[in-house]
Amino acid sequence: MAEVAIGIDLGTVHSRVAIYENDQVKIIPDENGRRSTSSCVAFTDNGCIVSDAVKTLSWIEPKNTIFYVKRLIGREFNDPSIDAYKKAWPFDIVKYEDRLKIQVRFQNEIKIFSPEEISSMILRKMKENAEKYLGRKISQAVLTVPVSFTDTQRRATRDAGIIAGLNVLRVMHETSAAALAYNSYNTESDEKNILVFDLGGGALNVSIFTPNCGFIEVKSVAGDSHLGGEDFTDRIMRLCIEEFRIKNNVDVSNDKRALNRLRLACENAKRTLSTFAMASIEIDALYNDIDFSINVSRTRFEEINADLFRSTLVTVEKALYDAKVDKVQIHEIVLVGASTQIPRIQKLLSDFFNGKQLNQSVNPNEAVVCGAAIEAAILTSNESEKIQNSLVLDVAPHPLGIETANGLMEIMVRRCTTIPTKSTQQFSTTEDNQMTFDVKVFEGEHPMAKDNRFLGSFQLSDIPPAPRGEPQIEVTFDINGGGLLVVSAVDKVSGNQNQLDFNSNHANLSRDEIERMFCENIKYKIDSEIPSMNDRRLEQFTVDDVARFIIDIDPSFDGIACRFLREKIDGKALVLLTRDILVKEMGFKIGPALKILNHIQNRQ
Template sequence: MSIFEPCIGIDLGTTYSCVGIWDNDKVVIIPNDLGSRTTPCYVAFTDTEHFIGDYAYNQAIRNPENTVFNTKRLIGREFDDPVVQADIKLYPFRVIRSPDNRPQIVVQYKGEEKAFYAEEISAMILIKMKEIAEAYLGRIVTQAVITVPAYFNYLQRQATNNAGIISGLDVKCIINEPTAAAIAYGLDKKSSSEMRILVFALGGKTLDVSILTIINSIFEIKSTSSNVNLGGEDFDNRLVKFCTEDFNKKNCVDIKNNNRALKRLRTACEKAKKILSYTSQASIEIDCLAGGYDYFITMTRENFEELNIDYFSECINSVEKVLNDAFLNKNQIHEVVLVGGSTRIPKIKQLLQEFFNGKSLCESINQEEVPAYGAAIQGANIS
């Protein structure tokens, strides 16, 4: 490493977070202690301690009321916000109104009831990312660049900055995720004339589509469209629903309220979804799913696409919306950048390429790591 103070780049995601650093003239995306380059945004509380990341995620089914996730959707919002109210109905943990009308997450921790703001949970995740970087570098890290969605307002950005402060980080910059993605691909240095870039970010929970312009390395977000109710988990849900009904039809056993069976089925469906991005079919096979019955089905890519075609169409609708909002047509877009693991789905890439008349998509960097990659470059520029 250089003699300068290292400044890490953190993509603080909704479902997963990722950390990178500029090291030996290149970006290194740093794996966690389990060897994974992304870490689940889960925090779990028990009678003796709290867990962050994979360990929290892996025990969620046994401890649902005290395992907290998706808090990025709560950060910087008031309790009465429609997004907060909709999410509360889906969370297995309690969310209450604080005296200042903000959402607070309530859990049992070390034998007591504890209430946390969303930024306090985010701070725990940032501490984990900080520790991952420190283990790699062999030194204390104090500086960071953190990404946020382009649609985040002032309060959401300030709450994210506060999460960084709580975690012990000096947040040098809060950077828009589309800007980080453009920096990752070096698009700010590609041309001296105006560049118009569409960033298509489809993660586990949300779809964010943004158009930004770059002139002389100055970024401007022209328009953004966010669907906080469309992501990879929705594709999983369709697959789980199909398999649940199929299992019931074959065995006359309804598992809709069997949380353990549904968790095992969801894990198998998510794995099948990922396999279908690379092959034409995938097996979903679970021993003794429920009622003493095994479950097996072969899912084809075509079947999967049919189950989710309305969601895929929604994705293209969002692209059309940001173009209209920016008063641009698709022929005026110079580059299309893919962000998020769900952009690996072949049908989504096909629809995007067809919409943009066969344009090549920027996907050479791991889609789940693109924002952290760009944030790490920005961190190197700062340090």
């Protein structure tokens, strides 16, 4: 059977998975038939759980229920936004080994997880949903991210996919995925300027593209990673907290369990207000046996969020400016994301474009995952004629450059440059007989390099001695169609060269850390699933039972890894499987295989 790949929309609030088969996209439901899964992970006595049921656990075990992790992935602990999240969210965000981590109590121990690990648990759940629904193993996927994500956040998302046991074919902009979905349903050949307005739970993304005979040329992207539906929910929460304080002379803002219950109620009220003019919030014994109730009108909701709603248009204006397109030249406005169903958002957007009707031909909640599934099919050479000629020409979302001798940022790739692209500039030494040249890569728009995001560095060495300014050093930035960057430098005289490949350079994790997390991920899966297998007691399971279970839940243990485990279990000599063969065939998966086997044996 031909290898297939899935598309995954890893959302702030909900995640979705889909596959393109038989000339159409199929949204894959979870075990309960739902077309989306809450992006929450709960750590309980029975293991770690990813499901919609987790939401109800969030106010019972607030410190052990993790949500909104998409807003943490790829960020530094000292990021200004983190302080606000630490105060507002019930679980513990900590600094561990100079990195942002999440602390929970799990299996009677304090456990530390990276945002990548938490995200990988959600991705693994999406992968398992697909495998159960399709009845086959899945190992390849396209993941989506907001256009506002930095290179570090994109690579961190890719790392999460690897930890989940996926071969990540591409990390794709959410708006580009939505454009691909729109293009699959609209076959008109006329060139148009289409604006995608994607307002989800955690971020705002805007993209302008032009479709032409299957080709999608993205002209610009703009985004705000701190503006989404959860920020609107937060405003309702503030209103409720103040109302409770006025009525009862009590401040509940420091009670994490009360806040979690309030957050769930406010989320429901926000959704209700997209359809009805009034929403009721009623919570029994919110704090110290004090009940709470309030009616929130749509008008009041619009008032408390007025500044946030208006700020969405700033991002729209930025996208128009970068695309060099006037708003009267926009032919279609495509709505994507659950928060675009807020009536006030729709009116502001329509009024901005002089009363233009908004296009809702694509399901706003599923457009991104549909596009990701189509891209996954394209990248795995699906033979469907409907997508044969489909191609997205995306853009670089942020400027990229290097630090010069005076500390300035020398832009090598400008924002919204069409990719793939290659840019080369010539530099030289600043001192006589200088034999090394440091290349420090940054991302951002500030004129001083140090005020931008540092991505990585390398050194070109063995430059032949010469007066300063004489050596000719060519630095090249090469970005492929998937947005992966390779930076190289070459001395034109000696031919010496060096490079930094961001495809193989992980964001915040080393190869060993990813191996460990991959192993831990499967351990947690084993601990969660073994007690429920055929309702048998754990001590009744043999090592062979559980090893077969591992092989079944993770395709990374197919083929030679499967043989390796079985022969290890049977106690046979590994005559055919020398370490060299294992290294070649399994790579870093050898370590996890042995560690997981030991874990199983210790559980017996």
